[in-house]
Amino acid sequence: MDSSRAGNDYKSQVLQAVDIVELVGRSVALKKRGKSFVGLCPFHQEKTPSFHVDQQRQFFHCFGCAAKGNAIDFVMQRDRIEFVDALRQLGEQAGIEMPRYGQTKEKASQRQMLLEANSAAGAFFEKLLTDPNGGQAARAYLEERGFSAESIRNFQIGLAVESWDSLLKSAVGRKFSPQILAAAGLVKARERGDGFYDTFRNRLMFPIKDENARVIAFGGRVMPGSQDPAKYLNSPETPLFSKSRCVFGLDRARQKIVESRTVAVVEGYTDVVMAHQYGATNVVSILGTALTEQHIAILRRFADRIVLLFDADAAGDTAVNRAVELFLTQPVEIAIASMPSGVDPDEFLLEHGLEAF
Numbered sequence: 001m002d003s004s005r006a007g008n009d010y011k012s013q014v015l016q017a018v019d020i021v022e023l024v025g026r027s028v029a030l031k032k033r034g035k036s037f038v039g040l041c042p043f044h045q046e047k048t049p050s051f052h053v054d055q056q057r058q059f060f061h062c063f064g065c066a067a068k069g070n071a072i073d074f075v076m077q078r079d080r081i082e083f084v085d086a087l088r089q090l091g092e093q094a095g096i097e098m099p100r101y102g103q104t105k106e107k108a109s110q111r112q113m114l115l116e117a118n119s120a121a122g123a124f125f126e127k128l129l130t131d132p133n134g135g136q137a138a139r140a141y142l143e144e145r146g147f148s149a150e151s152i153r154n155f156q157i158g159l160a161v162e163s164w165d166s167l168l169k170s171a172v173g174r175k176f177s178p179q180i181l182a183a184a185g186l187v188k189a190r191e192r193g194d195g196f197y198d199t200f201r202n203r204l205m206f207p208i209k210d211e212n213a214r215v216i217a218f219g220g221r222v223m224p225g226s227q228d229p230a231k232y233l234n235s236p237e238t239p240l241f242s243k244s245r246c247v248f249g250l251d252r253a254r255q256k257i258v259e260s261r262t263v264a265v266v267e268g269y270t271d272v273v274m275a276h277q278y279g280a281t282n283v284v285s286i287l288g289t290a291l292t293e294q295h296i297a298i299l300r301r302f303a304d305r306i307v308l309l310f311d312a313d314a315a316g317d318t319a320v321n322r323a324v325e326l327f328l329t330q331p332v333e334i335a336i337a338s339m340p341s342g343v344d345p346d347e348f349l350l351e352h353g354l355e356a357f
Contacts, residue, residue, distance in 0.1 A: 010099055011072070014087060017094035018071045020058045027078060027258045042258060043067045043077055078258060080301035092212055110183070114240050117176045117184045118207075118215040124172050125158025125205040125218075135159050138204060141224055145270070146350045151277040154252070156207050160200035160220060167198045185217060185235035202226050203233065206248070206269040208241065208287065211298075213251040217241035219269050219287060232268070234287050245294040248272055249284040254302055256282040263303040264337075265291070266345050267310055274346035278354045283309075283345075291323045293330075300332040307335045309345060 021037050024030060030037040030053060041051035041062045050064040061068040067077060075086040091098045129135040129152070138159045142152060151157075160166070167173055168187060178196040181187040187196040203220030210216050217235035222228050235241055249272040250257075257263045264283045266272060275283035282303075286295055291308075299306055306327075310320055320336055327334040339348055349357050 010091070010096070011087060013096055014091045014094055015058065015070060015072070017096060018058075018090050019055070020060065020071045020074065021053055021055045023071050023090075024053050024060060024074060026255055041065060041067065078302075089212060092214075110180075111239060113176070113180055114184045114238065115214055115216070117172070117180055117186065118217070118240070120172045120175065121167060121181075121184075121186050121218070122156055122158060122205075122207045122215045124167060124170055125160055125207075126156055127158075128161055128166075129157065129159040129204075131159075134161055138223065142204070145346070147270075147273060148277055151273050154276070155249075155273050157273070158205040158207075160198065160203045160205050162202035162223075164197045164201065166201075168196060183238060185238045185241065199235070200233065202228070206273075208235070208246060208248055209251045210240075210246075211250050211254060217246070219248065221269065232288055243287045243289045244292045245298070246287055247284045247295060247298055248287055249276070250298070252276060253282050253284050257284075257299075257302045261302075261304040262307065263299050263305075264307040264309050265295075265299070268344070268346075271345040274349050275357070278349045278357065280349075280354060280357060291326060293326055296326060296330050296332065300330065303332070305333040305335060307337055309337045309339070 021030065024037075024039075028039040028042050028051060030039040031049075035054065035056065037053040037055065038049045039051050039053075040046055040049050041064055043062065044065040046064050051060065051062045053060045058070060059068070060074055069077075071090060072083065072086050075081070075089060076083060079086065079089075081089075088098050129138055142157070147157075167181070168178070173181065178187060182189060182196060186199055188199055189196055200218060200220045202223050204223065206219040206221070207215045208217040208219055217238065217240065219235075220233045222231055222233075234243060237243070248269055253263065253276070260282055262282060264275070264280070266275065266283055266285045268285055272283055272285045275281075284299075296306070308320055308323055324334065324336075339345060345357070
């Protein structure tokens with residue numbers, strides 16, 4: 001079968017598997033009206049609903065701005081991405097593998113293996129946090145910081161215990177080879193070449209996900225009392241993960257960002273979790289690195305306005321100045337907000353609540 005025919009077959013499979021009403025409904029509040037579903041158009045500002053979705057024809061049409069098309073067209077316009085990326089995204093959500101043109105089966109298989117290893121590691125870390133004995137101190141710390149049990153579940157926060165080989169000796173280490181775990185950034189090779197050791201030890205673990213909610217990396221926050229000078233530790237660069245192109249919390253924030261066309265960018269994982277806990281669900285963070293052009297390109301697919309909410313200190317001022325320079329070349333509105341000196345967003349929310357935030 002030639003590639004063009006295979007591509008058309010794949011497109012047809014995906015469109016048949018996707019319910020456009022369910023897809024659009026994740027971004028638009030739809031109401032049944034006759035044979036159609038109607039809501040406010042996500043592609044232009046309006047007060048009277050003119051956006052119609054036809055479930056039978058699997059087609060959308062806005063009578064206000066003339067936007068129209070199928071599920072692929074909707075994702076292209078909503079996320080501001082190309083056809084192939086929209087098709088791949090819908091295919092992944094439907095569990096239909098995209099034909100790998102120009103990519104070896106070995107490379108595609110390795111990516112899938114790395115995703116599975118990260119997912120298994122995330123479940124392992126979650127289980128350690130809920131352990132009646134081993135996870136008690138970590139749970140007490142999270143409770144003291146004000147995080148609810150629901151937030152911990154929603155963000156799948158876990159625990160890496162103070163051990164050099166806890167993950168390696170677990171069911172994860174038995175299922176995946178050390179080489180795969182190392183490629184995923186979960187373990188590191190010993191300098192002497194005589195084995196491997198866990199990358200994350202004695203840290204609260206925050207799964208870092210892509211916009212389709214697949215675990216691609218981890219961020220670890222050191223536990224209180226640790227002598228480790230690195231407060232935060234991210235996974236190393238891998239075939240799945242690059243700090244300069246990744247935004248923490250986007251998988252959970254995307255719907256609200258699309259609805260409001262506004263995204264707020266903070267600096268830490270805990271700030272994102274607390275913001276979502278209080279209902280500010282369009283908040284995301286960058287991962288211990290300066291805001292990059294790639295970050296802005298990702299965010300402006302979903303938002304017309306980006307609010308930078310950095311710490312009120314010298315480092316925060318520097319980060320804002322760098323970001324402003326980047327925004328001069330980007331077709332998106334920028335706004336800057338700052339916390340009171342010495343106060344992090346999660347602390348501010350706990351003390352003053354959502355409205356003040």
